[in-house]
Amino acid sequence: xxxxxxxxxxxxxxxxxxxxxxxxxxxxxxxxxxxxxxxxxxxxxxxxxxxxxxxxxxxxxxxxxxxxxxxxxxxxxxxxxxxxxxxxxxxxxxxxxxxxxxxxxxxxxxxxxxxxxxxxxxxxxxxxxxxxxxxxxxxxxxxxxxxxxxxxxxxxxxxxxxxxxxxxxxxxxxxxxxxxxxxxxxxxxxxxxxxxxxxxxxxxxxxxxxxxxxxxxxxxxxxxxxxxxxxxxxxxxxxxxxxxxxxxxxxxxxxxxxxxxxxxxxxxxxxxxxxxxxxxxxxxxxxxxxxxxxxxxxxxxxxxxxxxxxxxxxxxxxxxxxxxxxxxxxxxxxxxxx
Amino acid sequence: xxxxxxxxxxxxxxxxxxxxxxxxxxxxxxxxxxxxxxxxxxxxxxxxxxxxxxxxxxxxxxxxxxxxxxxxxxxxxxxxxxxxxxxxxxxxxxxxxxxxxxxxxxxxxxxxxxxxxxxxxxxxxxxxxxxxxxxxxxxxxxxxxxxxxxxxxxxxxxxxxxxxxxxxxxxxxxxxxxxxxxxxxxxxxxxxxxxxxxxxxxxxxxxxxxxxxxxxxxxxxxxxxxxxxxxxxxxxxxxxxxxxxxxxxxxxxxxxxxxxxxxxxxxxxxxxxxxxxxxxxxxxxxxxxxxxxxxxxxxxxxxxxxxxxxxxxxxxxxxxxxxxxxxxxxxxxxxxxxxxxxxxxxxxxxxxxxxxxxxxxxxxxxxxxxxxxxxxxxxxxxxxxxxxxxxxxxxxxxxxxxxxxxxxxxxxxxxxxxxxxxxxxxxxxxxxxxxxxxxxxxxxxxxxxxxxxxxxxxxxxxxxxxxxxxxxxxxxxxxxxxxxxxxxxxxxxxxxxxxxxxxxxxxxxxxxxxxxxxxxxxxxxxxxxxxxxxxxxxxxxxxxxxxxxxxxxxxxxxxxxxxxxxxxxxxxxxxxxxxx
Numbered sequence: 001x002x003x004x005x006x007x008x009x010x011x012x013x014x015x016x017x018x019x020x021x022x023x024x025x026x027x028x029x030x031x032x033x034x035x036x037x038x039x040x041x042x043x044x045x046x047x048x049x050x051x052x053x054x055x056x057x058x059x060x061x062x063x064x065x066x067x068x069x070x071x072x073x074x075x076x077x078x079x080x081x082x083x084x085x086x087x088x089x090x091x092x093x094x095x096x097x098x099x100x101x102x103x104x105x106x107x108x109x110x111x112x113x114x115x116x117x118x119x120x121x122x123x124x125x126x127x128x129x130x131x132x133x134x135x136x137x138x139x140x141x142x143x144x145x146x147x148x149x150x151x152x153x154x155x156x157x158x159x160x161x162x163x164x165x166x167x168x169x170x171x172x173x174x175x176x177x178x179x180x181x182x183x184x185x186x187x188x189x190x191x192x193x194x195x196x197x198x199x200x201x202x203x204x205x206x207x208x209x210x211x212x213x214x215x216x217x218x219x220x221x222x223x224x225x226x227x228x229x230x231x232x233x234x235x236x237x238x239x240x241x242x243x244x245x246x247x248x249x250x251x252x253x254x255x256x257x258x259x260x261x262x263x264x265x266x267x268x269x270x271x272x273x274x275x276x277x278x279x280x281x282x283x284x285x286x287x288x289x290x291x292x293x294x295x296x297x298x299x300x301x302x303x304x305x306x307x308x309x310x311x312x313x314x315x316x317x318x319x320x321x322x323x324x325x326x327x328x329x330x331x332x333x334x335x336x337x338x
Numbered sequence: 339x340x341x342x343x344x345x346x347x348x349x350x351x352x353x354x355x356x357x358x359x360x361x362x363x364x365x366x367x368x369x370x371x372x373x374x375x376x377x378x379x380x381x382x383x384x385x386x387x388x389x390x391x392x393x394x395x396x397x398x399x400x401x402x403x404x405x406x407x408x409x410x411x412x413x414x415x416x417x418x419x420x421x422x423x424x425x426x427x428x429x430x431x432x433x434x435x436x437x438x439x440x441x442x443x444x445x446x447x448x449x450x451x452x453x454x455x456x457x458x459x460x461x462x463x464x465x466x467x468x469x470x471x472x473x474x475x476x477x478x479x480x481x482x483x484x485x486x487x488x489x490x491x492x493x494x495x496x497x498x499x500x501x502x503x504x505x506x507x508x509x510x511x512x513x514x515x516x517x518x519x520x521x522x523x524x525x526x527x528x529x530x531x532x533x534x535x536x537x538x539x540x541x542x543x544x545x546x547x548x549x550x551x552x553x554x555x556x557x558x559x560x561x562x563x564x565x566x567x568x569x570x571x572x573x574x575x576x577x578x579x580x581x582x583x584x585x586x587x588x589x590x591x592x593x594x595x596x597x598x599x600x601x602x603x604x605x606x607x608x609x610x611x612x613x614x615x616x617x618x619x620x621x622x623x624x625x626x627x628x629x630x631x632x633x634x635x636x637x638x639x640x641x642x643x644x645x646x647x648x649x650x651x652x653x654x655x656x657x658x659x660x661x662x663x664x665x666x667x668x669x670x671x672x673x674x675x676x677x678x679x680x681x682x683x684x685x686x687x688x689x690x691x692x693x694x695x696x697x698x699x700x701x702x703x704x705x706x707x708x709x710x711x712x713x714x715x716x717x718x719x720x721x722x723x724x725x726x727x728x729x730x731x732x733x734x735x736x737x738x739x740x741x742x743x744x745x746x747x748x749x750x751x752x753x754x755x756x757x758x759x760x761x762x763x764x765x766x767x768x769x770x771x772x773x774x775x776x777x778x779x780x781x782x783x784x785x786x787x788x789x790x791x792x793x794x795x796x797x798x799x800x801x802x803x804x805x806x807x808x809x810x811x812x813x814x815x816x817x818x819x820x821x822x823x824x825x826x827x828x829x830x831x832x833x834x835x836x837x838x839x840x841x842x843x844x845x846x847x848x849x850x851x852x853x854x855x856x857x858x859x860x861x862x863x864x865x866x867x868x869x870x871x872x873x874x875x876x877x878x879x880x881x882x883x884x885x886x887x888x889x890x891x892x893x894x895x896x897x898x899x900x901x902x903x904x905x906x907x908x909x910x911x912x913x914x915x916x917x918x
Contacts, residue, residue: 006865128680130677196816206804210800214800215797219793259702259756260699261756264695280749
């Protein structure tokens with residue numbers, strides 16, 4: 001007896017049930033376009049991103065396992081050493097205090113560490129300190145951007161060779177930007193700090209987004225290749241069937257990929273505390289969900305749209321439609337276009 | 339029953355996989371016994387606690403370090419760190435211009451100074467010197483008047499082309515004004531450490547008592563191959579008790595120094611004869627733009643060794659020798675970032691990473707069992723094998739290549755769970771598709787594999803491509819992340835080809851799966867297999883009833899009591915299924 005989810009999968013495979021991703025592309029692409037505009041506007045209107053210390057430069061201390069999280073202790077500790085320093089404090093994980101301030105010298109850092117240890121009555125080993133020159137974060141990001149550029153070019157060529165059409169590459173890469181912009185928008189909206197770890201997360205999203213799109217496109221390639229000579233489906237319908245047939249895979253993969261990341265996000269950061277993990281996993285979590293969504297709702301409709309007007313495909317579609325007009329009671333195409 | 343070819347292939351793959359695992363275990367065990375490897379992979383600083391200092395070159399605008407210079411600097415800094423007795427410190431380059439020094443555990447101040455007092459050594463001839471250094475003169479009115487800062491209108495190009503580095507033609511009116519107004523207390527903020535080598539330089543000694551105007555660089559410090567402290571021996575070979583620093587130059591340095599010493603000695607002799615002194619008989623060892631020592635050239639030095647004498651004590655001679663030896667970096671560096679992670683935070687991060695990973699895996703196990711029933715166990719075993727392979731590879735790599743697992747690397751591993759599981763999902767879904775198309779299981783596995791393989795290879799290549807590009811173009815944490823991502827992608831392909839597919843081939847021949855047991859996850863009736871697509875219906879491919887009966891008997895024999903009960907109930911269920 002098939003479970004409901006399995007039945008759902010069966011119906012998607014046969015086309016008995018079909019979600020019209022391609023036919024209603026105006027709706028899906030429209031939603032995405034609106035999302036994109038919002039994601040671009042949010043940082044402009046809302047005052048941009050919350051850049052972490054790695055991008056701004058400065059000194060940062062993290063006191064862990066403290067009994068008191070009174071922030072005045074931290075401010076006093078820093079001001080004792082450098083009276084005009086700007087001090088920001090955040091309570092992390094309930095029993096830790098993160099202190100961010102101006103760039104301090106090695107000596108000053110040492111003194112502040114001692115003062116913090118005295119003030120919070122913890123061992124000096126419970127305090128971590130970092131000094132970051134303002135160029136550090138930029139340096140990492142600049143290299144990451146270079147990497148991104150090279151990767152995009154190589155991926156574009158690689159996909160074009162594998163799929164034998166550059167339009168799939170184009171659709172996949174537009175989708176990738178869609179995912180990156182969306183994730184960046186989430187960061188701007190929630191005000192989460194952008195650290196080098198976040199950048200790593202972004203880079204993984206791009207890997208995941210393309211990966212997921214390739215899996216869906218591979219099925220599209222298979223279906224559209226097989227259907228070329230047949231008159232049962234238009235090009236758009238073939239693409240749509242492929243997306244529906246891989247939908248169960250998409251859902252399963254998204255859940256399985258998101259579960260461990262959710263594990264890091266909730267257990268790692270909220271219960272035990274590890275800032276780096278939190279930074280990576282938030283961007284990953286958002287990225288995996290949006291990456292899966294976009295392969296189905298953006299990449300496939302976009303691809304169908306890009307190719308539909310090619311003379312050969314348009315001709316094929318016209319023939320399919322005229323054949324269908326002659327035999328209007330075709331169970332399957334009725335199901336597909338339902 | 340004669341073994342069919344797919345079965346033989348499958349067994350062979352599994353044996354090869356076993357061989358790979360045994361080889362990795364043996365390599366690691368051998369490493370642990372004889373090669374100083376550890377069973378657990380080495381951890382990065384963010385997981386183990388320690389200090390990471392990132393140094394970036396201080397250069398004149400628009401200049402870049404060459405990779406030779408960077409390598410040289412790394413080896414010198416490594417010597418310095420090793421000399422301080424810190425074990426397990428790593429010094430490496432990052433990107434095209436940074437140097438990363440990782441020191442596990444607590445970093446003591448002396449070692450930190452050794453690292454950060456990075457330095458560029460230059461040998462410049464002295465043009466002018468003044469001790470004590472002043473910045474003012476007694477004016478006509480009898481009052482102390484500070485020298486004005488040089489007016490930009492003053493000439494700054496020599497009137498005659500200087501013939502050598504000691505040529506006073508270098509001293510232009512502008513430079514003279516700059517020299518006179520230079521305040522030694524501002525030395526720290528002056529950019530003397532990035533001064534161009536081909537131009538004269540105004541600077542002071544490190545305690546700020548003497549002010550110098552120096553000629554262009556004549557010998558780069560990197561030509562000093564060795565320096566040691568010792569006492570001067572007289573011509574009879576008896577120690578005079580006077581401390582000196584002995585220098586050894588390489589061939590190029592020796593030739594250059596030979597020439598300089600000849601010229602400076604001439605100034606010395608001329609001054610001696612005239613009964614005066616000439617600053618130009620001095621040459622300055624300039625470390626990071628500060629004059630370390632500026633001894634007089636009291637003899638012509640030939641050959642590749644030379645001796646500097648002065649008012650040295652044993653300590654100061656030793657210190658100078660150390661600085662000359664270890665301080666001879668080709669460029670000077672400044673601290674770009676310094677990050678200290680306490681050991682407690684490091685272990686907390688590791689623990690939370692591991693707990694998060696474990697919980698993530700557990701959730702994946704539950705979900706996959708729910709989705710794929712018994713087939714889910716194939717996923718779980720595949721993931722376990724992938725995890726074992728990843729662990730072994732990382733342990734071996736950390737021993738062989740000095741790879742250190744960082745927090746970003748752990749995140750990469752956790753994310754890899756999803757990517758790896760996806761290969762199985764793609765494969766299983768393809769098999770299900772084939773079953774739905776009406777194939778029987780054995781051929782569905784083969785046909786599904788053929789299609790899944792193409793998809794898996796294409797998708798994994800994308801992953802591998804991104805990992806490789808990131809690894810070679812990115813820095814630091816990003817690199818660690820890319821490394822684990824690339825490694826797990828390769829392992830993932832190995833596991834799906836050498837374990838998951840062979841196992842499914844074998845399982846497809848077991849009665850439990852072949853009969854499409856309800857709990858097998860590959861139940862054709864649950865998959866709606868009768869639907870053929872394109873409007874055609876056809877029954878599932880007929881298995882001869884004799885074979886089926888044999889299979890049932892075989893299955894019944896192997897069933898546990900619980901399974902038999904389940905099968906009884908199932909028999910009722912199967913009847914219902916036919917009516918669908």
